[in-house]
Amino acid sequence: MPLSEEQVLKMKQKRETILQQAILLFAERGYDDTTIAKVAKASGVSFGSVFTYFENKDQLFHAAVTEPLQEHSVKLLDFDPQASELLLELERMVTNHIKMFAAFDLYLRLVVQVVGYYNRFPYSFAELDAFHNIFREKIAELLVNGQQKGLLHVQDPKYVATAYMSLLIGLRVNLTDEPQSNMWEKFVPVAMQLFGPKNS
Amino acid sequence: MPLSEEQVLKMKQKRETILQQAILLFAERGYDDTTIAKVAKASGVSFGSVFTYFENKDQLFHAAVTEPLQEHSVKLLDFDPQASELLLELERMVTNHIKMFAAFDLYLRLVVQVVGYYNRFPYSFAELDAFHNIFREKIAELLVNGQQKGLLHVQDPKYVATAYMSLLIGLRVNLTDEPQSNMWEKFVPVAMQLFGPKNS
Amino acid sequence: MPLSEEQVLKMKQKRETILQQAILLFAERGYDDTTIAKVAKASGVSFGSVFTYFENKDQLFHAAVTEPLQEHSVKLLDFDPQASELLLELERMVTNHIKMFAAFDLYLRLVVQVVGYYNRFPYSFAELDAFHNIFREKIAELLVNGQQKGLLHVQDPKYVATAYMSLLIGLRVNLTDEPQSNMWEKFVPVAMQLFGPKNS
Amino acid sequence: MPLSEEQVLKMKQKRETILQQAILLFAERGYDDTTIAKVAKASGVSFGSVFTYFENKDQLFHAAVTEPLQEHSVKLLDFDPQASELLLELERMVTNHIKMFAAFDLYLRLVVQVVGYYNRFPYSFAELDAFHNIFREKIAELLVNGQQKGLLHVQDPKYVATAYMSLLIGLRVNLTDEPQSNMWEKFVPVAMQLFGPKNS
DNA sequence: CATGAATGAGCCTTCATTCAT
DNA sequence: TATGAATGAAGGCTCATTCAT
Known part of the structure; x- marks a missing residue:
């Protein structure tokens, strides 16, 4: 039936x-x-x-960690590393990321948990890590582009991308403020500095 | 006896x-x-x-979180916010911090745990938070100084200090590399960018 | 479902x-x-x-003490303090009580425990105590009645009632004999003496 | 040495x-x-x-139960079953016993514990039981004497003695009042009734 | 003899998981 | 499929007891 x-x-x-x-x-x-x-x-x-x-508690946790990732990853990767107006695109991206991280609150606590105890949640970690790599590579691509155009100081893009991701996560760990707080926006220019914009 | x-x-x-x-x-x-x-x-x-x-498991955890803090905090605060050669001092500080955070590995996982679930570990969190504030204020002092001397771009020192702390923590969460890895040093110039050094 | x-x-x-x-x-x-x-x-x-x-061990103990009380208390209070044939009623009552206390064995050990350590089992004690008071008051009523009719020597009913209750409990504590033993009945006339019947 | x-x-x-x-x-x-x-x-x-x-906790408990018994038993047995003024002696005895039981408070809690759980403390119980027997026999002797002299109603002395002991213990279990309280004395005449004095 | 660190048996309780209804 | 009674592994903790100092 x-x-x-x-x-x-x-x-x-x-x-x-x-x-x-x-x-x-x-x-x-x-x-x-x-x-x-x-x-x-x-x-x-x-x-x-x-x-x-x-199936069991482990599976539930794994699902809780990985299923939202699909949806979130689309938003996090929603920027154009080949944009012609690169600095504008960069700022738009950073603003969006900061806003998202402010809003993700709950989910990011989960991520921090998995990343912090990667040896305890190896399968969930693997999936998160895969996304991290994609994310960092796309950021790096944008960076290389900006550096070639002379808009950004030359720095190793890999490390900048990792630092950027780290900053976003670190902020989420450190700040207990409500996502509505406009305090988050204040971090946009600070985060921008990481990329080494020349005209600033 | x-x-x-x-x-x-x-x-x-x-x-x-x-x-x-x-x-x-x-x-x-x-x-x-x-x-x-x-x-x-x-x-x-x-x-x-x-x-x-x-006394019990809670006390053991609390001791594990707070006792090392004494020792570490001294090292983390070992920089001179009034140094005459400010950029040099800044670089020295960042280099030290990055090295320390690379080495702290274990301890910082503990910190992330407490900060991430501050409502679950309120007493341990309070002690960490107290240190965070001291740390951020001293960083801000250095920043103000550098900005007044015209060495750093003008940014809100409070947010920069918080971002700096967040970056350090975020790196530690994100990276699973051995502290011996020389990879960590590569983040020094990136972290420096946060402070907005002018001549770079 | x-x-x-x-x-x-x-x-x-x-x-x-x-x-x-x-x-x-x-x-x-x-x-x-x-x-x-x-x-x-x-x-x-x-x-x-x-x-x-x-819910837990405490609740189980409390239930063990208080739940049987409902049933037992009905039986223990099953006498008529206004009976016309007062001495007969008294003897019937004492006989019944002695038989019951012989049979209650287990339960009364529990009662002794609670009463003996009332500061350790305050809630269970409170319920027992409430019953004690009701019981003693009803006994006292019967006594007053008998004394007014000139059937019993005049004694303070409060103390006699307490003594009667104490005797019942004391017997249960002291005797380890089986309830089937006909030895118990032998105590009926002795207990009767407490009330000071005149014709004896 | x-x-x-x-x-x-x-x-x-x-x-x-x-x-x-x-x-x-x-x-x-x-x-x-x-x-x-x-x-x-x-x-x-x-x-x-x-x-x-x-030697161990059990021994300590056993000592706590049995050692005071020596001293107390002397006082409890301090009456003359062959006294010429038998009713006076009886009243003196009851008064003394009631006072003692009021004062023994602590120790009697211990006794109740051992008697109540005699299967848990068999050795301590055996010693208490031995004393009980001696006590009851001496009480019975006094009773027989009184009955032969026609001063007391004829009742089985064994049961009266047991009831008397039970009343004393029962009172101690039931009453939580201070030994100083003069309330205890009020029980003397009530207890006397157990023995069936003729002139009352 | 006096002390108290070390040990581990045994307790209450929580909770994931199974499975009959 | 939905429910929740039944189970027992496992955890934190207490405490009697041993024994080195």
Whole structure:
């Protein structure tokens, strides 16, 4: 007896609810302090149901870490390393990244957890790391471009890209302010400095 | 009958061993995944002995976070914000900081944990935060000085200082390389850019 | 999906089994020497199941003390302080009480424990104490009645009632004989003396 | 090297202090809730010293139960079952017993504990039981005497003696009042009734 | 003899996971 | 599929006891 379409939809929604609550709790309290029972309660389902949608706690955590990555990565990679107005593009990108990182709050706590204990979550880490590399390479490409055009001081693009990523993550770890706070924007020019813009 | 001097020394060493192993495990595996039994085993003592030296797991964690802070903070604050050769002093400072953060590896994982879950470790966080403020203020002082002398582009020193701290922490989170790696030095000029040196 | 009626019944029975075994063990060995594991084993369930039915050890003990009280108190208060044939009623009552106390064995050991360490079990004690007061007052009412009718020597009813209760408890503490023993009945006339019947 | 007399005296005193504190704590908190460390602290010695004077915790408890018995038993048996003025002697005895039981407070808590859990403390119980028998027999002797003289109603002396002992213990369990309270005396006439004095 | 560091048995409790309904 | 009772591994912690100093 195949499930009705409505059934399937309901299940998808239930799975999504559980995943969102898992992200919330894993991010706020960490892996061990988050119990299946808490996730279930927050999702309004019995804890048995969590096991219907996710094989076990590890899988749930892995899903919480990797599934949002698809969506976020698109936004984070939404800049043009070959843009003609390179400095403008750079500033637009940095502004967007800073805003995103301010808003990602929860998810980034999760990322920090995985990256910080990469030996404990090797599979989740591997996926995050893969994205990091893509991200850094695209940033590096933009940098090389800017340096060739004489708009940026010459620095090793690899290290600048890594430093940039690190700055974004470090800010998220360090700042406990609300994402709405306009304080975040203040960091845009500071972050820009990393790239060594000549006219400043 | 007071303990012999030799006894006291032995105990101090044992406490130190336990603390070091605790730092190692807490840093590598996180608070919850680190059990008293694991710490004891790594230290070569029975788990009962851990309770001889630390009241409970919380206290042990707190000690692991705050005791090294004393030593590290001295080194981190070892720069002169009123130096006459300001750019040189800045570079020296950044170089030292980068080296230190490369070496701190373990300890900084601990810091990230506390900062990331500050609501879970409020007392440990308070002590770290107090140091952060001192650190940022001293960096800001140096910055103001450099800007007044016309050596640095004018930026809000508060945000630059926070960004600098964030960059250092972010690098440590992001990089899993050995501290011996000379890769770390490559970040010195990049980090310098944050401060907006004019002649570069 | 609510549990089937059969399920609910099974659970009630299981809870009852655990409670009975808890009463048995708490009574025979005391609070501290009774472990959850022992209760579980005696009940034929895993120790984890005990926590399904009782929040923790304290709650289990409290339930063991207070739940039987409801049932017992009805029986203990089953006498008529305004009876016309007062001496007959008195004798009936004493006979019943002695029989009950002989049979209560286990439960009364529990009561002695709570009363003896009332500062350790304040909530359980409070419930027992409330019943004590009701019991003594009803006894006192009967006494006053008998004294007014000239059937009993005049004594302070409050003290007689307390002494009567104490005698019952003291007998239970002192005697380790089986409740079936007809020895218990022998105490009926002795206990009667406490009330000071005139024709004896 | 034999110990000096002074040494021996000091040790005796230390043993006595430990024993007294043990009685206090065992009585107030029960066997399991009383730790060797607490006894040692209350006695102003290191917990290691407790083991110098008592083989282990069980022995300490046994000593706390049985050693005071010698002294108390003398007082409890201080009445003359062959007294010529029998009713006067009876009243004197009851008054003394009631006063003693009011004052024994602590020690009787210990007794109740042992008697209540006789299967847990079989050796201590055996010694208490031996005294109980002696006590009851002497009481019975006095009773028989009184009954033969026609001063007391005829009742089975064995049961009266047991009831009397039970009343004393029951009162101690039931009453939490201070021994100084003059409330205790009020129970003397009530207790007297147990023996069935004719002229009352 | 006095001390207290060291040890590990054993306790209560939490929680992931299984599985009958 | 949904539920939650049942289970037992594992953790933090207490405390009696041993024994070196």
